[in-house]
Amino acid sequence: MARKDILGLYDLEAGEIEALLSDGLQYKALLKRGERQWSELCGKSVVTLFYENSTRTRCSFELAAVRLGAHVVNLSMATSSVQKGETLVDTGKTLDAMKCDVMVIRHPTGGAPRLLAGTVKAHVINAGDGMNEHPSQALLDMLTMKEHLGRIAGLKVAILGDIRHSRVARSNLYGLKKLGARVSMFAPRTLMPDGLDRMGAEICTSREACVEGADVVMGLRIQLERQKAGYFPSLGEYAKYYGIDENVMQYAKPGALILHPGPVNRGIELTAGLIDGPQSHIEDQVLSGVAVRMAMLKMLCQEERI
Amino acid sequence: MIFRGADVVFRDGVRQCDLRTENGKIAEIAPAGTLEGEGWDLAGRTVFPGLIDMHVHLREPGFEKKETIETGTMSAVKGGFTQICCMPNTKPVVDNKVVVTYIKARAKEVGHCKVHPIGAITEGQRGETLAAIGGMKAAGAVALSEDGKSVRNASLMASAMLYAADFGLKCLCHCEDASLTEGKVVHEGYYSTRTGLKGSIRAAEDILIARELCLAESLGLPVHICHVSTYSGVQLIREAKARGVQVTAETCPHYFTLTDEAIQDFDPDTKVNPPLREERDRLAVEQGLKDGTLDCIASDHAPHHEDDKNVEYDLAAFGISGLETSFALSYTELVKKTGLLTLPALAAKMSANPAKIVGLAGGEIAVGAPADLTVVDLGEKWTVNPAKFVSKGKNTPFKGMEVYGRVKMTVVDGEIKYRED
Incomplete structure (x- = not known):
């Protein structure tokens, strides 16, 4: 039908x-x-x-x-x-x-x-x-993955950031799981809602574990008002303990794609070097x-x- | 008038009897087939003591688009209720004797069952100063409640409990920590994550249950907890009762019939406060009813106009139109499906206990008691169809559900106020 x-x-x-x-x-x-x-x-x-x-x-x-x-x-x-x-x-x-x-x-x-x-x-x-949900965003993420990696099935996709408030994370999880990818997630505990494991996500307790062996690393936008609402102390602290930087990317597969739904806060979710670097497909998205x-x-x- | 041959639910069991009523009272209880005279042949029917719902929103004055005293009481008798207590969150708020008097007068004029107003705890339900408690009592208020929210200030709440006790009134506590529920529309758990709807955690309810229990214990006064929905809240009340705190508590049919699974299609009729919770909560509420932790079942009848519900989930009003399904849902889930309650135990939860908690005459079938009777066909299976509700509120998450137990006749003070066509 x-x-x-x-x-x-x-x-x-x-x-x-x-x-x-x-x-x-x-x-x-x-x-x-x-x-x-x-x-x-x-x-x-x-x-x-x-x-x-x-x-x-x-x-x-x-x-x-x-x-x-x-x-x-x-x-x-x-x-x-x-x-x-x-x-x-x-x-x-x-x-x-x-x-x-x-x-x-x-x-x-x-x-x-x-x-x-x-x-x-x-x-x-x-x-x-x-x-x-934000289905068109997840589809465009998956399209980018498929274009550059040739497939979705069997990929490991790491999603890091404000999972709680993210429709992008939910849509990606549903779509990626349906096509046979693995999805790992990491966020400050305040921004990680219940039940994602029941939906098939692998919930990680560190950035490194989340990114380990990943084919794709996706950062999510952090809204500045989350700090005022008490979810974390400061953007500086967020970047230091939860951001994606070159050290964290060491754990991903060499050449892993870096994605972000945008607009990106430079130096917070991702370092400027990663955003502008060769692994980034943010513009191509x-x-x-x-x-x-x-x-x-x-x-x-x-x-x-x- | 004679009510002949029904299975009558007494406190200690069910017996087939004839009942005679006279001057609004039960005048005689005799073995089946022994009373002569004009009346009704009720063989095969079950007669409960007139059901009492101690938690109803009638919306009048101020929100007549949602419900009126006339339609609300019509809905009550169709659901088998002979007495209801109505909550004070009207416009104006029931915080003085004038509004209490208005509701009582209006109920006398157009009502179909007995209506007992509940007064607000604070003026305008603003949580700042005490409402005119003495005046409301004198005008006929039977209890106090800030329903829809809690009194934020614990010191004012303590004062309210003390002052209310001087007038023989109890506080019926809606338990909700507003700092944990602001902007929240469902229970936080798997289904809130799945739908992206904002959820509140159990502690939002439990913290205030605990506070009211502590106040009652410290002050040595009774307190009643409204619409308990969490497993942890049931446990807090169970423990308080075990150490002698004078606490009574109610729950609603939706908390032992549904879980938050019902929200997954974003049906605004599933939006209720406190929210539908998880299976472990549903099971704990049932156990609480069985072991007596929860004393009674109230519908929290919260009728809304379609305009308040046919909108985005976040914008929809909280509440379920419950009077016309309360009995059938309770009987179906607690007696027929699970055997958790006997018929006399169900009658206690829906009649004797609420009568005792707010101090109303009635609640049992005995000579000299008010002739309040609810006649039911327990075997009849029917499908909930909100289009057939007489309440103006058609908002029910139970639409399409099959239930057992159909109210056939409702008798208030010896007068037949409802009879199914």
Whole structure:
């Protein structure tokens, strides 16, 4: 059965993830060769509905839709009906009545895209909901891995940082496990939530153990307000005891990929040397993002074209 | 009027009897088939002493969109309840005799069962100064509660317990350390991690349970703990009871029927405070009911309008509309499925014990007692369908669940206030 929405990698089958990655890889190769225009979404309209600020994810989705030939409308919810008190359900119904084909939603509350998807006839893509999921980010991470390492199955991926508040970590865990990778995690105990082992993660008690033998090392962004909320004493201390530096990277496989969902705090999650060094694919992840979002849009819209 | 041939649940067992009521009281209890006269043939039905729910939100005054005294009491009698106590977090808050008087008058006018207001502990539930406790008692308040939150200041809480005792009132304590629950919407555990919803830990509830137990013990006064949901909270109460602290406690059907597994699809109807917890908590709540640590079952009926629930999980209101499912869920889980409670024990949890805790007449079937009766078909299986609730609140995580035990008739002071069509 055709999928109506992409709400998270928890719900996707391994085969669907494989298909998205393989489509994404093709788009990425073509983008690199200079192609800019496709017609898969010709005549469709895509609305980006962002209840939370974002520059790169929104821009990436909009470019992906434009490249596929769709019309794109963006709604900055911070400056629209929300301030007039309109609910998410009512906004969704309104956009549905305007015959919008795809809604791309970013929202500070986990589960909001599901609520929208249950309300509207349009396809819904989750562009990040609270601390729940960020499927397109995990797919672009996996795309980068697949492109450079040739596979996902059997890889060891180390994820370090603010796991508790990270939708990126959750989506990566679900997707990577489905495709047969190992996922190790490390965070200050204050930022490591319960139950990740039950979801298949290997919970580590040191940076070194987490990174040991890893093919991929992923740093997560630390929000500055976490310090004020009492999760750790200072950014300096965070960098010293929990950051990823050259010494920690010694434990990874030689040439291991360094990834980060961005924007990165230089010298905190990762040292500047690593960010700008040869192992870093942080910049290359951005193009992977456009490619994989094209694959997501195509997946939802393709069968309607027949 | 005669109620003939039902299996009647007495304190010490179940016997088939005829009951005669007169002037609102139970006038005679006789062997089945011996009483003549106008009445009801109830062979095959079970009669419980009129059920009592000591923890209900009627929402009136101020939130009539969610529920009114009329619809709430209609929901109560449909659920088999003959007496309910209503919480003071209305608008205005029940913190003076005027609001108490209003609720009592309104209940007399449009209510379907007996309604007993609970007053706030502090003025406006702001936690700063004591509410008009003496005046509320004189107007008919039966207990005090800050339900929805705890009184933050321990010294003020101690004062409240002492002053309330002068008026023969008990504090019913909602236990929640606000510093641990701010922004939290579910229980912290596997499912909060899975959904990314913000969870609070058991200590948020336990710390305040412990504080209220310490206050009660230090002051030598009774205290009642509302809606216990944690295994560790059950244990704190069990230990306090063992050393003689005058504590009573309640739990709700959702804490022994559901776990936090129910939140995984982000259904806002599963959002309740305290939150649904884990299997070990659910089992401990059941054991607490069985061994008497938990004295009674209350629904914490918290009706909401669809607009308050059909929103993002974080924004949704806390609470479950519970009056119409409380009995069936309790009977199904505690008697039928697990055999943890006998029928007389279930009647104690849902009638005699709450009556005793807040000092109400009723709670058992005996000559001279109020003719409050709940007639049930224990064998009838039915499916929870919120569209059929008479409560305005259709918010229930039990929608679609199959349960046993259907209320057929509810008698309040000898008058039939509800009968299934």
